Amino acid sequence: MSMRSSTRTLLRQLKPRNNALTSAIPLTTARCIHSPPPRKSSSNPAMAFPCLDALESRSQTLLSDRSSPSGPEPSYTVGETQKYTCEEPLLLDWGGVLPSFDIAYETWGTLNKDKSNVILLHTGLSASSHAHSTEANPSPGWWEKFIGPGGPVDTDKYFVICTNVIGGCYGSTGPGSVDPANGERYATRFPILTMDDMVRAQFRLLDHLGVEKLYASVGSSMGGMQSLAAGALFPERVGRIVSISGCARSHPYSIAMRHTQRQVLMMDPNWNRGFYYDSRVPPHAGMKLAREIATVTYRSGPEWEQRFGRRRADSSKPPALCPDFLVETYLDHAGEKWCLTYDPNSLLYVSKAMDLFDLGVEHRRATLARRRERQEAMRKGDSEAVAAPAACTLTLPETPYEEQPESQVDTTEPSVPGSSRPPEDLIQGLKPLRDIPTLVMGVASDILFPAWQQREVAEALRLSGNRNVTHMELSEEMSLFGHDTFLLDLKHVGGNIRLFLG
Amino acid sequence: MSMRSSTRTLLRQLKPRNNALTSAIPLTTARCIHSPPPRKSSSNPAMAFPCLDALESRSQTLLSDRSSPSGPEPSYTVGETQKYTCEEPLLLDWGGVLPSFDIAYETWGTLNKDKSNVILLHTGLSASSHAHSTEANPSPGWWEKFIGPGGPVDTDKYFVICTNVIGGCYGSTGPGSVDPANGERYATRFPILTMDDMVRAQFRLLDHLGVEKLYASVGSSMGGMQSLAAGALFPERVGRIVSISGCARSHPYSIAMRHTQRQVLMMDPNWNRGFYYDSRVPPHAGMKLAREIATVTYRSGPEWEQRFGRRRADSSKPPALCPDFLVETYLDHAGEKWCLTYDPNSLLYVSKAMDLFDLGVEHRRATLARRRERQEAMRKGDSEAVAAPAACTLTLPETPYEEQPESQVDTTEPSVPGSSRPPEDLIQGLKPLRDIPTLVMGVASDILFPAWQQREVAEALRLSGNRNVTHMELSEEMSLFGHDTFLLDLKHVGGNIRLFLG
Structure with a gap:
């Protein structure tokens, strides 16, 4: 086979539908693409796949955009934010280091004299710091109606700070950022992150702003994990917690x-x-x-x-x-x-x-031990021990998990999580939050953070000795919006936040 | 750029980790793969991706297997079955035709003299006809413990038939089968299928076996759709229905x-x-x-x-x-x-x-009209009208569906499906099943066919005039196995089938 024909073969493998790739097809236009007719005609015609044509066309467009010399460097960052750059290295909980890092943040309301009216708002997985419109960025934020003068999070009373988490891509340091050590983007040389890492980075910002103690730590979804994590990490610095559709440890589902x-x-x-x-x-x-x-x-x-x-x-x-x-x-x-x-x-x-999120006491102890060890190594200048562990991370076990044979399946008395006492590990793990008034909200129609998880948080908090736990669960009659309820339900979610924040 | 170097570029694009592709790596072995070192060293090492190495290695192994001239033609069919070949063309409900088709099936028990003890067992999506071991294929079937002498489906009393559905790949005609019209595999020239098509093919087998009326039509999951569809298509030929973890119409989730x-x-x-x-x-x-x-x-x-x-x-x-x-x-x-x-x-x-499954009356009327039209065309020898519709099937609407703006979201009084009266369309659609005693079972922990769907089936059957509807719902205390409960729970699922079949 000549090199020319082998190139053609490779090209065919790369582009099974060569013709679909050579021109940009508007996404919503159907195209009649016929397979090359077989020697005899088939009983039925071949199907068309406009959804695949659209994907291929998009790849093609992106390829030409990027290969044009004047094309803009792609950036996921949108909108104007404030930026804090922390030059002190951040050691991450599972190994690895950020030599320095940026946090993009936005604020609403006015910081009072003794800096005692600060609400730190934690975001969901993919949200930016833009929870509400600002002068610099007037487009509506993801919690536009929940924040404002007289709103559930009342900017007449509180100074609200929202940050983009580290690891994100809206202005804070993440895998798309440039590693100062070599001037290249981190990509998957970025170290594994934890909720604690993100919250510790946020508290560096609070240090920078001179905020000693939060009036409240508030968040939904991933932010509902972080609002709890803040209390567990810095119990003296958190006045109140609101955790909506979050959990105290991720469950396997x-x-x-x-x-x-x-x-x-x-x-x-x-x-x-x-x-x-x-x-x-x-x-x-x-x-x-x-x-x-x-x-x-x-x-x-x-x-x-x-x-x-x-x-x-x-x-x-x-x-x-x-x-x-x-x-x-x-x-x-x-x-x-x-x-x-x-x-x-x-x-x-x-x-x-x-x-990786787990507020259980065993996990906390292991984390603290690792953290101390690596801070020690850092102090001693042992850069080997500071960097992330070797790239060779075995992840598949030698013997894969085998389904239990049917005969061994015990179908007699399963216990339903959330209906029984939370594990002792979690009750112990939540002890640091004992003195922090906490509002825990869940939604019955949520399948991602099911309502039994918020019941578990509330119950574990109470059993750990917290006498100021408020638990609310929105029934299916109140909301069918599942996990997204926290973005949509101003009446029940917003109303309860307002009541709790006072 | 010479052809040689452009080939190399293509190869690099095809195989980002060339070295991982050149040798077969056992799946459970971790490999330390290091990215080419950047000019200056990065703050942290690159990650390894053993799960991707494993996939690439499998591709490579498959490629060499297939390109070996003596390699066996791959086949998904496993185990010995009986086979019925129907030479009469099958017109499919959404257009297209199978000029002839095979049905692979297995049987257990003994057919009685008047052929009145037949139970037709319908399978889930990916199951074969091998519901129970046979002499020809002694390996355990997917419902091994549910079928047998004295079992929930009692082979001392009943003659049980299970088929592989058309469209499947375990011996019945499907997209991997050879189109007799041109001697090539159908692939995606296979026409769109419906539950009705599959059931109509099964009844061709019953015709062939001389079975006029089923003692019962029994199925779980997709089979629970088909057991109902059989009653709707051939009410005179179905004595009883068991529908477990199925539904009368697929819901959007x-x-x-x-x-x-x-x-x-x-x-x-x-x-x-x-x-x-x-x-x-x-x-x-x-x-x-x-x-x-x-x-x-x-x-x-x-x-x-x-x-x-x-x-x-x-x-x-x-x-x-x-x-x-x-x-x-x-x-x-x-x-x-x-x-x-x-x-x-x-x-x-x-x-x-x-x-596409929908037992509502409107859908049935439209289907019947299309079916009549095409049977007419078939009779007249109009092959154009018989074949599947043109390949140019526009699927994306001109205007994509837009999320409702938040302000228009009505969070006041949503009605929970299954808690209200089933739609009239479904009640009318189930009228043909009015005289067929039916057992409907659901499982509270099922998220794929949620329990409200089986409540809907039972309620719609009752409202359509059926006085012999038994509805059972396994609570979370009874089973946490979700949709898979029908495969595992011999006690509750098996027990209720036994009681119902009598």
């Missing part, structure tokens, strides 16, 4: 749902093990699909039953393997809108940090 | 979960729009991940909480972006075991058929 999102993304050849920055096409197809899976976990079945039912996008057309039902085109659109707005590596690191 | 699985698979470049048979590497990575997502929907959070908790596969190692928690390695292993045992195209077609 949520881990599983995030796992599938990460795997989808990592399987996109364009992800290229994290090194897609600069001149390459980013893994937009993997990101799109990861977002579609995430969207499934953010809402509830009953809500979609009401909103979409079984309506098809175009019922005059026969069904297809590409998106067809309205709920599918909705997911497709949700993925489409998002896939180029968030850094794929940030998704991996922040999502993983959520999996 | 289940569609969404199947959508993500199909999309994952279709995005695998090896899927190649369905044309991966013979000499190509099948889309094993897409299949693996599709199965992982499916596995998430088959079980329940509380069960995984008990089984896996937050245990990591190897807690002596630092966390990684590849599978790490035990629940992740479990999913990884579940996908791994399955990814080469089921035909990817069968997954697409059968999963899509589930989405």
Whole structure:
């Protein structure tokens, strides 16, 4: 085989539909693509795949955009924020170091004289610091109606700070940032992150601003983990906690749902093990699909039953393997809108940090021991021990987990989590929060952070000796919006926050 | 750029980790892969991705297997079955035709003289006809303990028939079968299928066996759709119905979960729009991940909480972006075991058929009209009208579905499906089943076919005039096994089947 023909073979492998790649196709236009006719005609014609044509076309467009010499360097950062640069290195809990780091943040309201009216607002996985419009960035924030003069988070009373988490891509240091050590982007040389790392970075900002004690630590979803983590890390510096649709330790079902999102993304050849920055096409197809899976976990079945039912996008057309039902085109659109707005590596690191979250006492002790050891090494200038562990991280066990044979499955008396006493490990782990008044809210229709997890948090807090725990659970009659309720339900969620903050 | 160097560039694009592809790596072996060192050293080392190494290694192994001239033609069919070949063409409900088709089936028990003791057992999405061991195939079946002398489905009394559905890959005609019209595999020239198509094919087998009326139509999951569909299509030929963890119409949440699985698979470049048979590497990575997502929907959070908790596969190692928690390695292993045992195209077609399932009267009327029209065309020899519709199926609407602005979201009084009266469309649609005693079972911990769907079936049947409806719902205290309960819970599921069949 000549080199020329082998090149052609490779090209065919790369581009199974060469013709679909040579021109940009508007996303919503169907194209009649016919397979080369077989020698005899088949019983039925071949199907078309407009959803794949669209993906290929997008790859092609991105490739030409990026290869143009005048093309802008892609950036996921949007909107004007304030920036704090911390020059003191941050040792991360699972190894590795950030020699210095930035935190992008925004504020609303006025800091009072003794700096005692500060509310630190923690975000969900992919949110920026833009919780509310500002003068510098007047576009509406993700909690626009929850924050403001007289609002549930009242800016007439409080000085609200929201940060982009480290690991994110909206101005804070993350995998897309440049490593000062070598001038290259971190990519997957970024170290594994934890919720504690993110919160410790936030408290560096508070130190910088001279805020000794928070009036309240408030957050939903991942932010609901962080608002608790802040209390566990710095109990003396947190006056109140609001934790909405969060948890005190990630449970395996949520881990599983995030796992599938990460795997989808990592399987996109364009992800290229994290090194897609600069001149390459980013893994937009993997990101799109990861977002579609995430969207499934953010809402509830009953809500979609009401909103979409079984309506098809175009019922005059026969069904297809590409998106067809309205709920599918909705997911497709949700993925489409998002896939180029968030850094794929940030998704991996922040999502993983959520999996690793555990406020149990055993986990805390192990973390503290590691932290001390590495601070010691840092002091001694042992850079080997400071850097992240060797790249050779074995992750698959020698013997894969085997499904239990049916006969051994005990179907007699399973105990339902949330209906029994929380584990002692968690009760002990929440002891540092004993004196912090806490509001815990959950939503019955949430499948990602199910309501039993917030019941568990509240119960463990009470059993650890906390006498100021308020627990609210929104029933299915109150909200069918599942995990997303915290973004939508001003009446119940907002109302309870207002009552609690006083 | 010479051809030689452009080939090298292409090769690099195809194989970002060339060294990982040149040798087969055992799946459970970790490898220390170091990125080429940057000019200056980075703050932290690069991560390893053993899960991606494993996938690439598998692709490589499959490629060499297939390209060896003596390599066996891959086949997904396993085990000895009986086979019925129907030479009369089957017109499919959404257009297209199977000029002839095979049905693989197995039987247990003895057919009585007047052929009145037949139970037709319908399978889940990916199951074969091998529900129980046979003399020809002694390996245990997927319902081994539910079938047998004196068992819940008692082979001392009944003659049990189980078929592989058309569209499947275990001996019945599906996308991997050869189209008699041109001698090539159908691939995605296979027409869109429906539950009705599958059941109508099954009844051709019953005709062939001379079975006029079933003692019972029994099924779980997709089979629970089909057991109802059989009653709706052939009310005079069905004596009893058992429908476990099924539904009367797919709801948008289940569609969404199947959508993500199909999309994952279709995005695998090896899927190649369905044309991966013979000499190509099948889309094993897409299949693996599709199965992982499916596995998430088959079980329940509380069960995984008990089984896996937050245990990591190897807690002596630092966390990684590849599978790490035990629940992740479990999913990884579940996908791994399955990814080469089921035909990817069968997954697409059968999963899509589930989405399209709707026993509402409006859908039935439209289907009947189309069916009559095409039978007429067939009679007249109009092959154009008989074939599937043109390949140009527009699936994305001109205007994508837009999320409602927050202010328009009505959070006041949502009605929870299953707690209100079923829609009139469904009540009317179930009228044909009015005289068929029916057992409907659901499981509270099922998220794929949630318990409100079985309540809906039972209630709609009753409102349609059926006075012999038995409805059972297994509480979370009875089963935490979610959708998979029907495979595991001999006591409650088996016990109720036995009681009902009499």
